[in-house]
Amino acid sequence: MEDLAEQLATSFSVTKSDNTTAASHPRLAQYKSKEDRSGLQEERRRSRLQNQKQKRLDFANYARRLAENDWEEEEPDDSEEMDTLEERKHKNYYANQLMLSEWLVDVPSDFEQEWLMVFCPTGKRNLVVASKGRTAAYTKSGYCIKRFHSNLPGGNRSSSRTISQYTILDCVYDEVSKTYYILDVMCWGGHPVYDCDTEFRFYWLQCKIQENTEVTKVSKLNPIKFEALPYYVCEKTNLQEVLANPMPFQTKLDGLLFYHKKTHYTLGSTPLVGWLKAWMVPEIINIPVPESIMASKPPGAKFRPPSQSMDTSSTVKIADTKREEQQDVAIMEKKEIS
Known part of the structure; x- marks a missing residue:
């Protein structure tokens, strides 16, 4: 049933985002890019960083509504027509709540100074919400595929003594190991961090997991464990070293996520989060990787130079x-x- 829900959620997704990971990398020879976008990604990064400084959203109230599924008093957007009562009743507020990456097409000029890398395991991307004594997992399209107890703040009756105890996480679920690997944190214990930069969110998440080690162990109140994925600075010598070491998880590696240190948690696709398959690293970032990683390269896959992406x-x-x-x-x- 979970697989069916996931397939339905993804099969109807339509996107026109630049460098979307739903398509092949724009520089792959077998993929026809509509235009040469070399350099444009850098411009959009600068624009996004500038625009986020001007946004002032009430993230505390937003996180509370998401945690409690309380949208009755939601104020309509002035730029759109007010939804009818029936439309709002059937609206899926849990859809499109995750920050999504783009293909890393050109390496940022501040890559080694201002970017962080996270290994992403193979699994299902989920929004995890712990509130009112239960924990729920949603697909990217907002379908609830799992409800369970957890030791996350707000995730079971003993940990939700107050209504303010709720947690919202961006995770990848591995069915084999029954583990939620945490990519990012949006709220922990009723404290939203949407508008905090990546460097702080990652550090804060690691601290919270160390303070609440019971979430990393399987128990009656925590049948599915949670693990925070480590992050690494993007100095090329450091990346080469960590790529040569064993992965920080037992499941198969899916790819590499690159986060700008200053980006806030943004809903939807953003050029401030880049994505590469590990075998693409030598071509795009120009650092070697072990033969075991290059063995995952699809037969015949070949990159074009940026100038030939037309x-x-x-x-x-x-x-x-x-x-x-x-x-x-x-x-x-x-x-x-x-």
């Missing part, structure tokens, strides 16, 4: 334009002769 349709358009120019010149010459 697709065939663009080349045809240029050829048509030149042909039209040549025809115009020929017509003008014929008129002059006559």
Whole structure:
């Protein structure tokens, strides 16, 4: 049933996001990119960092509503028409609540100074909400696929003595090990950190897990364990070293996530979080990786240089334009002769 819900949730997703990970990497030879976007990703990063400084949202109230599923007093957006009562009744407020990555197309100029890397295990991406004595897991599209008890603040009756005890996490679930690997934290114990930068969120998460080690162990009140994924600075020598070491989890590696240190937790796709398969690292970041990682490279996968990321349709358009120019010149010459 969980697999069916996940398939339904993903099969109807439509996105026009730049460098979306739902498609192949724009520089793969077998993938036709619509245009040469080399350099544009860097511009969008700067724009996003600037825009987030101007946003002032009530994250405390937002996190409370998400935790308690209380949207009755939600104020409508002035830019949109007010939803009818029936529409709001069936609206899925748990959809699109995760921060999603883009393909890392060009390496940021401040990559070694301002970026952090996290190994991402293979599994199902879930929004985990612990509140009112229970814990629920939702797919990216907002479908609730699991309810259980946990030792997260608010996750079981003994840990939710007050209504303010709730936790919201961004996780990857591995079915084999029955483990939620925590990628990021949005709220812990009623304290939202959406508008805190990545460096603080990651550090705070590690501290909270160390203070609440019972969440990392299987028990009657915590049947599924939680583990916070470690993070690493993106100095190339450091990345080369950690890639050569064993993974921080037993499950299979899915890929690498790169977070800008200053980005807030942003809902939806953002260029401030990059994504690469591990075998892409030598080509994109220009550092070697072990042969065991390169063995996961699909047969025939080959990258184009950024300047060649233009697709065939663009080349045809240029050829048509030149042909039209040549025809115009020929017509003008014929008129002059006559």
